[in-house]
Amino acid sequence: MTIVGWIARGLWGLIAARDPAVHPKTRLGRALPLIGVVAGLLAGLLAYEYYLGNVPRERNAPWGQIILCSALIGAPIALVATRPLLAWRIAFVSAIYTSMNLHIDQGTPWPFQPVQILSFPLILTVVAIRHPRNIVIWVGVSAWLLVLGYVGPGNVAGLTLLLLALLVVGDQIRRRREVQRELAAEAERTELAQTRSTVAEERNRIAREMHDIVAHHMSLIAVRAETAVYRIEGMPPAVAEELRAIAGTSREALTEMRRLLGVLRDDSVPLTEPQPTLDELGGLVREARAAGVQVEYSPAPGIEVPPGVGLAAYRIVQEALSNARRHAPGAPVAIVIFRDKAELRVFVRNEPTGAPPAPEGKGGHGLIGMQERAAAIGGTLRAGPAADGGYEVVATLPLGDA
Secondary structure: OOHHHHHHHHHHHHHHOOOOOOOOOOHHHHHHHHHHHHHHHHHHHHHHHHHHHHOOHHHOOOHHHHHHHHHHHHHHHHHOOOOHHHHHHHHHHHHHHHHHHOOOOOOOOOOOOHHHHHHHHHHHHHHHHHOOHHHHHHHHHHHHHHHHHHOOHHHHHHHHHHHHHHHHHHHHHHHHHHHHHHHHHHHHHHHHHHHHHHHHHHHHHHHHHHHHHHHHHHHHHHHHHHHHHHHOOOOOHHHHHHHHHHHHHHHHHHHHHHHHHOOOOOOOOOOOOOOOOHHHHHHHHHHHHHOOOOEEEOOOOOOOOOHHHHHHHHHHHHHHHHHHHHHOOOOOEEEEEEEOOOEEEEEEEEOOOOOOOOOOOOOOHHHHHHHHHHHHOOOEEEEEEOOOOOEEEEEEEEOOOO
């Protein structure tokens, strides 16, 4: 856009632009329109009283003219909070109209009464805060024309400097607000990107872990089914054919599983380190105690679970301990794990700290990761504040055919 077009848009904006909508978030902000109406009525009454005391009696000014001019002076004050540009248009017209129709004796080098003089700086500042710079420039030009046309020569320079100061301050406030909004929007976008990245990273990790575990067992099924014919003597042909069909189906399932999980996993960073199991929870607890967390945990020996279930349980406990250290420092933590024939249950609880509990269902990326880990193996996870102010994480992980 050229400078001429920019200036022309500003001039058109002064004439026809609408004021931006206001969406107040506080009770005072929502009350501003009503406050403006009350202030406008009071300003109109003050203007009316001033005219009664300062319009020369011999001029016989009609009552209707006094009332109309008083209303024109009060209306911009009523509108300045919500429609500042419209308020300035009315104030500009009223300044010309009142000076032409009501001649007051006040001994000042301008024909405007005090209510007008006090309202002009307020309106100009709000316009500069709420509107773009090209419109503000033309508003300033229109105000300067009033100064040149109606103010004595000795006061033009001072009022011009005051006018520039008001517009510059208002423009800087507007610019600062725009920067704050941009920073807030950028922070929101960054947080959203981090959330998506964290969720994607957790899903990739789960996909890699499940891929490695399930692929291993599916490969064993296929190999054992294929070699059973050679390892077992005297096998009936029908059984051998069935085993070959099982082997073929296993390999097809393995191929499809790898294709589906390939959408989620990141093969550019291969997972080479060994994955933790349920038996390694003792080391995790020792690390937490070394970090200053009071952890109560009595390992139940002999609990055997599939590798995927053990890994999910380990990661859930790990994240629950991390959350307890972060959100409830100093609170004792209890860990209970037991299994029955069908499922493994994981229970992690930290005692209340005296601080107000967080609303249930609110959590960060760690909670999302725990829920996805449980859901990935067909389980469920519930995390939230307890009735006494503590916090509980309860996971139910099915064992399948373990």
